[in-house]
Amino acid sequence: MDRIKNHPILDFEKNEKITISFEGREIECFRGETIVSALSVAGITTLRENVKTHRPQGLFCAIGKCSSCLMEVNGVPNVRTCIVLVEDGMTVRRQNGKGVLHED
């Protein structure tokens, strides 16, 4: 997946390039984009594991109204990563209902 660079009716401002850490992997992104957006561009689309079925889950509503994108961010579990913006040095990890799936 790639970022939209040119759009017929929308302008995209290119903000400052920053870095987040996803399970120990450094990911470059731009200030102002959501965590899910940054992860998607890096090829990471599995955001968590279903508590009951253990099946992988990815982006669903993208407006903060479900639980598909819940991740641990800076040590805080259950963050809706589709509506939270990246911050330089942020750490992000996948989780299931019992906690973090992957240690750094």
Ligand code: FES
């Ligand atoms: S994808 Fe539904 S709350 Fe984030």
